[in-house]
Amino acid sequence: MMRTLLSFSQQIERLSSIMGRIGAWAIIALMLVIITDVALRRWFVIGSTKLQELEWHLHGALFLLCLGWAYGRNAHVRIELVSERLSDRTRAWIELLGCLLFLTPYVAAILIFGADYVSYSFAYNEASASPTGLSNRWIIKAFIPIGFALLGITAVSRCINAIAFLFGDEEAARMSSFSRTHAHEGES
Amino acid sequence: LLAACSSEKTKERSDAAAIAEPVEWRLTSTYPSTLIQLGTLGKRLETEVSKISAGTINLTFYEPGVLAPPFETFDAVSYGAVEAGWSTPGYWAGKDAALQLFSSVPFGPSAPEYLAWFDYGGGKELFEEVYHKHNIHSIICGMTPPEASGWFKQEINSVEDLKGLKIRFFGLGAKVMEKVGAAPQLIAGGEIYQALELGTIDATEYAMPAVDYRMGFYEVAKHYYFPGWHQQSTFFELMINLDAWNALTDTQKVQVEAACSSNVRYGISEGEALQADAMVALEAKGVQIHTWSPEVLAELRTAWNEVARDLVAKDPEFARVWTSLQAFRGKYKAWADRGYLKE
Amino acid sequence: MELIVDLLPFLMFLVLTPLLFTGYPVAFVLGGVGLAFWLLAVGTGIENPNSFFLVVSRIFGGVVSKLVLVAIPMFIFMGTMLERSGVAKELLYTLQLMTRRIPGGLALSVTVLGVILAATTGIIGASVVMMTLLALPVMLERGYDKALATGTIAASGTLGILLPPSIMLVVMADLLSTSAGGLFLAAIGPSLFLALLYMLYIFTRTALNPGLAPPLAEVAKADDLSVGRVLRSFVPPVLLIVAVLGSIFGGIATPTEASGVGAIGAVILAALNGKLNFRTLQDVVERSALTTTMLFGLFVGATAFSYVFALLGGHHLILELMSATGISPWAVLAMLMLAVFILGFFFDWIEITLIILPVFAPIITQLDFGSHLPDPAMTTTWFAILMAVNLQTSFLTPPFGFALFYMKGAAPEGVKLADIYRGIVPFVILQLIGLLVLLTWPELALWLPQTMAQ
Ligand code: NA
Ligand code: NA
Numbered sequence: 013m014m015r016t017l018l019s020f021s022q023q024i025e026r027l028s029s030i031m032g033r034i035g036a037w038a039i040i041a042l043m044l045v046i047i048t049d050v051a052l053r054r055w056f057v058i059g060s061t062k063l064q065e066l067e068w069h070l071h072g073a074l075f076l077l078c079l080g081w082a083y084g085r086n087a088h089v090r091i092e093l094v095s096e097r098l099s100d101r102t103r104a105w106i107e108l109l110g111c112l113l114f115l116t117p118y119v120a121a122i123l124i125f126g127a128d129y130v131s132y133s134f135a136y137n138e139a140s141a142s143p144t145g146l147s148n149r150w151i152i153k154a155f156i157p158i159g160f161a162l163l164g165i166t167a168v169s170r171c172i173n174a175i176a177f178l179f180g181d182e183e184a185a186r187m188s189s190f191s192r193t194h195a196h197e198g199e200s
Numbered sequence: 201l202l203a204a205c206s207s208e209k210t211k212e213r214s215d216a217a218a219i220a221e222p223v224e225w226r227l228t229s230t231y232p233s234t235l236i237q238l239g240t241l242g243k244r245l246e247t248e249v250s251k252i253s254a255g256t257i258n259l260t261f262y263e264p265g266v267l268a269p270p271f272e273t274f275d276a277v278s279y280g281a282v283e284a285g286w287s288t289p290g291y292w293a294g295k296d297a298a299l300q301l302f303s304s305v306p307f308g309p310s311a312p313e314y315l316a317w318f319d320y321g322g323g324k325e326l327f328e329e330v331y332h333k334h335n336i337h338s339i340i341c342g343m344t345p346p347e348a349s350g351w352f353k354q355e356i357n358s359v360e361d362l363k364g365l366k367i368r369f370f371g372l373g374a375k376v377m378e379k380v381g382a383a384p385q386l387i388a389g390g391e392i393y394q395a396l397e398l399g400t401i402d403a404t405e406y407a408m409p410a411v412d413y414r415m416g417f418y419e420v421a422k423h424y425y426f427p428g429w430h431q432q433s434t435f436f437e438l439m440i441n442l443d444a445w446n447a448l449t450d451t452q453k454v455q456v457e458a459a460c461s462s463n464v465r466y467g468i469s470e471g472e473a474l475q476a477d478a479m480v481a482l483e484a485k486g487v488q489i490h491t492w493s494p495e496v497l498a499e500l501r502t503a504w505n506e507v508a509r510d511l512v513a514k515d516p517e518f519a520r521v522w523t524s525l526q527a528f529r530g531k532y533k534a535w536a537d538r539g540y541l542k543e
Numbered sequence: 544m545e546l547i548v549d550l551l552p553f554l555m556f557l558v559l560t561p562l563l564f565t566g567y568p569v570a571f572v573l574g575g576v577g578l579a580f581w582l583l584a585v586g587t588g589i590e591n592p593n594s595f596f597l598v599v600s601r602i603f604g605g606v607v608s609k610l611v612l613v614a615i616p617m618f619i620f621m622g623t624m625l626e627r628s629g630v631a632k633e634l635l636y637t638l639q640l641m642t643r644r645i646p647g648g649l650a651l652s653v654t655v656l657g658v659i660l661a662a663t664t665g666i667i668g669a670s671v672v673m674m675t676l677l678a679l680p681v682m683l684e685r686g687y688d689k690a691l692a693t694g695t696i697a698a699s700g701t702l703g704i705l706l707p708p709s710i711m712l713v714v715m716a717d718l719l720s721t722s723a724g725g726l727f728l729a730a731i732g733p734s735l736f737l738a739l740l741y742m743l744y745i746f747t748r749t750a751l752n753p754g755l756a757p758p759l760a761e762v763a764k765a766d767d768l769s770v771g772r773v774l775r776s777f778v779p780p781v782l783l784i785v786a787v788l789g790s791i792f793g794g795i796a797t798p799t800e801a802s803g804v805g806a807i808g809a810v811i812l813a814a815l816n817g818k819l820n821f822r823t824l825q826d827v828v829e830r831s832a833l834t835t836t837m838l839f840g841l842f843v844g845a846t847a848f849s850y851v852f853a854l855l856g857g858h859h860l861i862l863e864l865m866s867a868t869g870i871s872p873w874a875v876l877a878m879l880m881l882a883v884f885i886l887g888f889f890f891d892w893i894e895i896t897l898i899i900l901p902v903f904a905p906i907i908t909q910l911d912f913g914s915h916l917p918d919p920a921m922t923t924t925w926f927a928i929l930m931a932v933n934l935q936t937s938f939l940t941p942p943f944g945f946a947l948f949y950m951k952g953a954a955p956e957g958v959k960l961a962d963i964y965r966g967i968v969p970f971v972i973l974q975l976i977g978l979l980v981l982l983t984w985p986e987l988a989l990w991l992p993q994t995m996a997q
Binding site: 234271279281395398415416 | 594600601605707708718721792794798900
């Protein structure tokens with residue numbers, strides 16, 4: 013049972029991780045768009061409101077797609093002043109409770125209100141406020157619920173791992189990536 | 201209506217109005233309260249509405265970003281996250297292209313003509329129709345005089361000089377600029393000054409002289425052009441969530457409308473006075489003030505007509521409002537040409 | 544009951560602080576606590592059930608669609624690439640060789656690097672993270688004291704918001720209805736003065752206690768330092784700095800876009816160094832994306848928290864507490880400065896300026912400091928710069944010094960927040976000294992704009 017759950021958690025976390033790793037390449041796209049924009053203005057004198065808007069579209073897509081992956085990779089800042097002195101079990105409890113009490117409700121709220129936010133934009137075919145800007149604003153807006161959904165997926169996976177660590181048998185606890193989360197080999 | 205009340209009558213009225221449930225509304229603004237006219241006119245509503253309604257409608261002004269980021273005001277009011285918003289309809293071009301025509305129009309009417317169309321030419325009905333679709337009731341609640349055409353680092357003598365010009369421009373005017381071969385730019389508000397100083401852009405359109413003066417653009421660009429063909433007069437609005445509006449009593453509705461009417465009048469008189477002072481101050485700073493030649497204006501107007509034609513073809517809602525405005529202006533011209541002195 | 548409702552905003556901080564120390568990610572605790580208090584307010588009927596919608600709006604309008612924030616991923620990418628390709632390490636090593644006779648030479652060089660970086664961006668997150676990526680690993684490797692190294696980097700990294708271009712000065716100019724250009728000029732003197740103060744402190748401290756900044760081993764230095772080495776390690780980064788600064792001051796790019804110029808420059812340098820292949824690029828892209836997300840994650844969490852704080856009337860509460868002002872202009876000024884400093888422990892600069900400036904702007908312009916100022920018309924400018932220095936400090940003051948969080952997120956494993964907290968204390972004291980000097984000697988800020996106006 014625990015093992016099925018764990019393998020399920022690995023599956024869904026993989027999804028969030030793949031999306032994040034794809035999204036990361038928006039950095040390169042962003043760099044190229046900026047250079048194009050600068051060059052066009054300087055040497056070809058072409059108005060580039062669309063490119064300039066595309067720039068923030070890209071940084072938005074970038075961090076939203078990576079929200080969940082970054083949690084899985086433990087890249088979000090933690091204040092470990094106190095927690096580093098706590099036992100693994102206590103920290104697993106903190107992770108589980110934090111996930112259930114803070115992260116999951118926050119993600120849920122953003123998803124609920126975000127759905128309205130995006131569907132309004134879609135229904136009225138919202139475009140840039142600038143007549144020379146980009147259309148189809150709902151696309152970039154949709155990255156907010158997508159990004160938070162990925163974060164939510166990772167949150168569920170973290171919860172399962174913490175539960176396996178706390179309540180599972182020894183093997184499940186070892187299989188859970190929980191202890192790894194904390195003893196990370198400095199990859200963030 | 202209310203101004204005529206004697207002090208006793210005021211007391212009677214407020215007793216009568218007290219039957220209405222006092223409402224507390226958050227008013228989220230797209231401009232900071234300290235910004236001349238654009239912000240101060242909105243901030244002013246806090247006290248005016250409360251006084252006119254004898255305390256039965258209380259607005260609390262929120263600086264842009266404290267609750268809603270400026271460009272999110274529309275969604276905030278539409279969704280009912282806040283009850284009211286202070287902005288200008290032109291900001292919502294992305295929501296409904298037609299709304300741009302209720303803010304200011306390139307080569308558009310000046311204040312009396314604009315108001316005449318809005319009140320008596322069918323403008324108001326169209327305005328409310330558009331907004332009600334989005335669950336917003338909006339009231340024209342402020343007006344400002346013409347803007348300046350902008351700050352240029354080099355003198356511009358013909359439309360030819362505009363070709364290849366990197367100019368920071370927002371709104372419908374940007375389309376016109378594009379048409380005549382300039383390269384309109386979207387520069388973050390905070391970077392305009394430095395971009396102009398360093399030549400990243402060659403020119404910027406901003407606001408009225410009184411506001412431009414405070415922004416210090418004269419320090420980095422010496423040529424200041426008039427008239428602001430892109431913005432001859434500007435409407436500002438009080439947006440109210442439609443459900444919140446419908447929950448008001450008839451008296452309260454009239455009170456809000458009265459406060460707005462008074463605010464429009466105040467905006468025009470204050471605005472006209474302020475610009476006169478600012479022009480004197482700008483000249484003292486050594487700014488070279490230019491007037492566009494009739495040829496340049498004629499070419500820009502031609503370009504605008506093309507832009508407008510494109511927009512009309514693209515957006516039926518825009519077309520409807522545009523037709524109404526043009527029909528009114530055609531009729532009005534017969535009067536304007538004869539009724540006013542031409543100096 | 545009434546009292547509890549009034550005090551709810553403060554209660555938010557009371558609840559938040561211990562929760563942050565559980566070690567759960569700061570971003571998620573901020574968002575979760577914000578939501579919890581909003582739910583409480585909705586449950587007790589004092590808040591409208593639709594208003595949390597605006598958190599989504601704020602994420603879009605305040606974080607996603609902010610063009611200036613484009614600089615964050617770009618500078619982080621640039622820093623990661625320079626670190627990964629060895630360019631940064633080589634530069635810092637040569638700098639250390641060259642300054643080996645000067646106590647704390649490497650830390651002094653890092654401060655100078657901070658000033659240069661400050662001239663290219665006004666986004667604290669970008670400059671602090673980039674400095675952390677570039678310099679912190681090297682400083683630690685060379686045996687620098689953790690506190691000294693982190694303090695130096697955090698403080699120098701925050702200079703970016705004071706030294707123009709600065710987004711903060713632009714927002715303040717807007718709220719105070721004054722010219723951004725005037726504030727830019729006025730901020731140059733105090734920024735350089737603060738950098739000087741940091742360097743003076745680093746020099747004295749390491750001269751007295753060389754153990755904090757161990758000099759290079761005697762063996763290494765003599766044959767290592769050659770003209771060829773200096774050229775090899777200096778030319779590439781100097782070219783990069785010239786490209787970034789040059790694109791801004793040559794009128795080719797805005798400061799935001801210059802970050803993209805820097806990013807592509809770093810890629811070219813890596814390629815020239817023979818360090819660029821797909822694996823490296825992928826690694827740099829992924830690590831930059833994670834660091835960027837750490838930073839934006841904080842924005843996304845903090846926006847919910849500060850929104851609910853404002854919604855529950857927190858701003859009004861603060862202003863009420865401040866309303867007991869004296870009549871003398873000095874009393875008003877002192878009260879405002881103290882308030883900004885204290886608020887700085889908990890809020891970031893945008894929050895503080897939005898609480899304070901709209902209300903006090905009209906009062907500030909009326910204040911009369913007599914002959915203390917060279918020109919009474921410059922009261923607003925002087926005040927704005929005082930406030931700006933104070934706000935820069937707010938990034939550094941624990942517990943909620945966002946520069947400290949950014950640094951923690953980008954620092955190598957083994958650097959604890961406790962080290963960073965310890966490291967920042969002397970620099971906060973230096974900030975206060977800088978503020979006092981500016982108070983007693985306004986010319987520090989006002990001399991330049993006055994001279995330029997003539
Ligand atoms: Na800066
Ligand atoms: Na702080």
